[in-house]
Amino acid sequence: MQPTPEEDAVNSADTAADSAADSPDPTAPALRKRHGNGPVFFVIAAVFAVLSAVGWGYSVMNYSGLGGGVYHQVVSYSAPTPDEATIVYEVNSRNGAECLIVALDEKLVEVGQADSDVGAGNRTVTTTVETLRQAATVEVASCREQGSQD
Numbered sequence: 001m002q003p004t005p006e007e008d009a010v011n012s013a014d015t016a017a018d019s020a021a022d023s024p025d026p027t028a029p030a031l032r033k034r035h036g037n038g039p040v041f042f043v044i045a046a047v048f049a050v051l052s053a054v055g056w057g058y059s060v061m062n063y064s065g066l067g068g069g070v071y072h073q074v075v076s077y078s079a080p081t082p083d084e085a086t087i088v089y090e091v092n093s094r095n096g097a098e099c100l101i102v103a104l105d106e107k108l109v110e111v112g113q114a115d116s117d118v119g120a121g122n123r124t125v126t127t128t129v130e131t132l133r134q135a136a137t138v139e140v141a142s143c144r145e146q147g148s149q150d
Contacts, residue, residue, distance in 0.1 A: 084130055086128050
């Protein structure tokens with residue numbers, strides 16, 4: 001009866017281990033055949049890991065966000081009357097920006113909207129929004145570079 005592949009592998013490893021004990025090279029030939037003669041696999045894996053880490057780091061360092069090169073920050077807002085609300089915000093852009101200002105009531109329903117054009121550089125802007133009823137908050141919904149497409 002022929003040995004199964006599993007039995008054949010066990011028998012060849014046993015005979016290799018017996019012959020390895022008598023030879024000057026203690027590494028069994030079965031192990032050498034299975035894992036190769038050198039650390040090539042480990043060197044390739046280490047190079048791949050280093051390249052992946054460097055690539056990931058480069059992409060994280062150069063990520064500028066989805067907003068492009070325009071940054072905005074609200075300084076203050078007020079809604080003294082039911083007819084209007086005022087917001088003061090800072091915008092930093094290279095070529096100027098178009099900002100959309102939205103006023104919301106206490107249930108976060110939009111009660112007013114205004115567009116504002118801002119010059120290039122770091123600017124502090126005050127915008128007044130006409131409202132339908134008393135606004136609870138005013139916010140900069142978006143700022144994008146002038147002339148950019150949707």
